[in-house]
Amino acid sequence: MMMMTIENNIVQAVSEIITSVYGHQVSERELLLQKTRKEFVGDITLVVFPFVRLSKTSPEQTATLLGDELVKRLEDVTSYNVIKGFLNLSLSPDYWLRFLKSQMNNESFGMWPVGGQTVVVEFSSPNTNKPLHLGHVRNNLLGYSVSRILEAAGNRVARVNLVNDRGIHICKSMLTWIKFGNGETPQSSGKKGDKLVGDYYVMFETELRKQAGTLAQERGIGEDEARKIAPLMLEAQELLRKWELKDPETMSVWEMMNAWVYEGFDKTYARMGVHFDKIYYESDTYLLGKELVLEGLEKGVLIRKEDSSVWADLTDMKLDQKLLLRSDGTSVYMTQDLGTAQLRYDDFKADKMIYVVGNEQNYHFDVLQKVLKKLDKPYADAIYHLSYGMVELPEGKMKSREGTVVDADELMDEMIATARRMTEELGKTDDFSAEEKEKLYNIIGMGALKYFILKVDPRKNMLFNPAESIDFNGHTGPLIQYTHARIRSILRTADDARIEKTDLDVVNAGDMNEKEKRLLKILYAFPEVVQESAVEYSPATLANYLYDLAREFNQFYHDYSILNEPNLAISDFRLQLARLTARVIKSGMGLLGIEVPEKM
């Protein structure tokens, strides 16, 4: 969507001026506009240093000439000032007022019309042998938010989940359940299904370590060695073989236990507010990819070794050789991912396939993409690994073996409990019904958690300290939610008290104060921020923008009265300003997967 924005007009005009006055073309790259910093007068700043070599005059002279011409040519540019090589342009207050008028009734302000690409976003992709933890939470929130942002930026988006429901890890849980479970079920124990299965996985590890310990002593071998030959491990491998042969008894245990896990996951997903358009299961896809490999062999882009294993030689792409088929002809993880990439491409005809997967798999995705390139697949370049950083604890990485894993359900419970405690201390919900209270605490607690995670640049590792609970004051989700609730409260009062004018024609744009103008400028940037977040796949960009907006509004709110402003025209203007702010907060937070309350 190419809008005739003032920015475009300025770029266009400057380009023309330079061509006609100095006789040179300038590339668009050199023509960069930025927001004027608040310590200077102006709205938009053009850096003129790049043109100095064309103008052969001083930066000040160049800037002055450009400034004069721009004021002459563009109605909305009313004045300018030059500081060193910076040309600060002031737009007419009417320009900002026109913007507000044009958008104040636009419910979907900031949302771009569909017309972009078809994008598949894979996220979550859990194993079915243990419950979701904080790492998964980051993954899910990121994946969900990125998909919402991509939609808002005009793309068609499909959310997919690839569940790892097979393999040795499930067999471990199954084995201990069969041996020691005595038929325990979620119903009989009252445990959440994924937790119950996770417990048997832990039990396997515990028992295995015991076995391996004694075995190591008896035979004088290393622990690692002993683990491999411990009876429990051999039994688990035997179970996997049975599974692969589709042994009915094994299949039925597998199906039952996975069903428990899905029931548990569904609850957790629902609480997190994420959902998928399509769920793939590895048990259906793990054999895919072989044909692709054989095809590659025929084309001669892959190699077969003497033991008949198949490899991709990526040494010409600065990587290693990578195994694709074992000597016995079975596939590995990479093979499967080649297959699922093809499947996904066939299913969605996607222009872009995004994988939200931790940065520990950077190498894997690098290889995946390069093998697909070797195979000459058209979608090789469509693949994008959205590689996010680990969530670390003060003592380092979470380790399930050391019990330092932060469980997703427990974390959400804690957040909601904290929201309850804080809200009740503040006495904000005394007139709420029990149901309203529950809903509000849920919104605030989840808002705090989601914002805490999403405000950090996805690529970076982030720290979570369980000892100090996530903040509800300052640069947080609840502050933004609170700002929304404040505005809604005003709007409710306004609706009751009087009918506001909506033409704003009475307002003299010149009366606009600095705070109002700054707020307007931030609101104005919203569509661009949505687009930028989409291009960067970064909810953090949007999250930080929304905080800036909330802070700016709170300053404005503090300094000026909206409803008690005696001049009705100004009062209406401020009301519209507040209304648009609330709307941007609501839709922006929505793109982060965060709800905002009407009252808090």
Next chain:
RNA sequence: GGUUCCGUAGCUCAGCUGGAUAGAGCAACAGCCUUCUAAGCUGUGGGUCCCAGGUUCGAAUCCUGGCGGAAUCACCA
């Protein structure tokens, strides 16, 4: 050891397609509720942007080399 990513205030993080005097929040201290929600607002203190070179009119941002941290380099997933 190779490769990739990261290093900004005491702590958690913005800023990074090169642009003006590097910003927030938390924590500390000092203020602001007879006026639209104080989960707010205002102020004070707090910085060798890891180090050293280089490119440039200009470097937290780009390049090179160090130092420190993380991940990864399986016929595991």
